[in-house]
């Protein structure tokens with residue numbers, strides 16, 4: 451009888467484990483974010499009336515962020531290099547959102563031109579009197595093997611993705627410290643956590659952001675009203691792959707790697723939940739990219755496992771290893 455009970459218990463435990471694993475395969479974000487989406491503050495309440503400055507607002511995730519935020523009654527500052535594209539995004543926000551003309555400021559800005567960031571910050575403060583949320587979203591990528599990548603590409607990636615973000619944050623930070631209030635959002639990437647071929651310079655620029663903002667968080671200990679949110683998306687539908695640099699700024703070959711891209715609107719919904727709930731570090735990705743990130747982060751001896759016979763097959767399916 452004891453034997454029967456034991457086996458029934460074991461079977462139930464196994465079933466629960468399998469169910470747990472199967473339900474994990476449905477997840478498209480980390481568990482903290484899912485919990486916040488389920489039980490936390492909703493963006494409509496937490497973000498209404500905020501002044502939100504978005505860089506890289508002319509396409510992709512930044513554009514969708516502006517669009518979804520415009521429905522929440524925030525004031526928007528839209529920045530990127532192309533003024534015309536920003537005007538288009540502004541019109542889209544006005545047509546479908548709850549905002550008026552005066553609620554949206556189009557502010558062209560080049561992240562690589564750090565000398566312009568101070569004056570841009572003053573312009574925003576003159577217009578709205580405050581900056582509640584800075585979304586450091588603007589960025590560029592490349593798609594080329596290290597051996598084929600010109601040093602100038604590595605420099606541009608660091609200048610735009612890393613130094614541009616650091617510079618703008620440094621300009622906005624004193625204002626937030628004065629009020630002991632504000633949110634700084636940084637768009638990192640899962641590529642900065644799980645290595646993927648063809649994006650060495652991009653991954654390095656995102657990892658540099660991680661180091662910088664992790665330290666900044668410790669320095670803001672006396673300013674509990676200022677929060678930092680690190681967003682790590684996996685592949686998302688946007689123009690980033692079309693705009694990606696190639697090794698020498700000329701080739702146009704795109705990588706043939708399965709990407710399992712997420713819809714931009716879903717990614718932005720999750721980003722808004724993380725903003726509403728002040729989540730510090732979140733992962734957003736479709737499967738199997740999310741699973742791959744968990745394996746990479748938490749499974750010991752992962753290199754050894756993934757380089758075994760079956761590991762090679764799995765890593766090929768998951769796009770971890772580059773096969774020429």
Ligand SMILES: NC(=O)c1ccc[n+]([C@@H]2O[C@H](COP(=O)([O-])OP(=O)(O)OC[C@H]3O[C@@H](n4cnc5c(N)ncnc54)[C@H](O)[C@@H]3O)[C@@H](O)[C@H]2O)c1
Nearest residue numbers: 506508509510511560561587588589639685686688689690
């Ligand atoms: N799409 C993805 O798969 C993905 C995954 C992880 C992280 N990200 C990150 O999300 C952010 C947004 O990218 P996206 O996917 O929407 O791509 P995207 O190419 O559609 O948008 C990038 C935005 O950054 C702007 N930008 C580029 N260089 C700039 C510069 N020098 N100065 C100012 N603005 C500049 C572009 O004009 C555009 O508005 C980036 O930081 C990117 O690294 C994207």
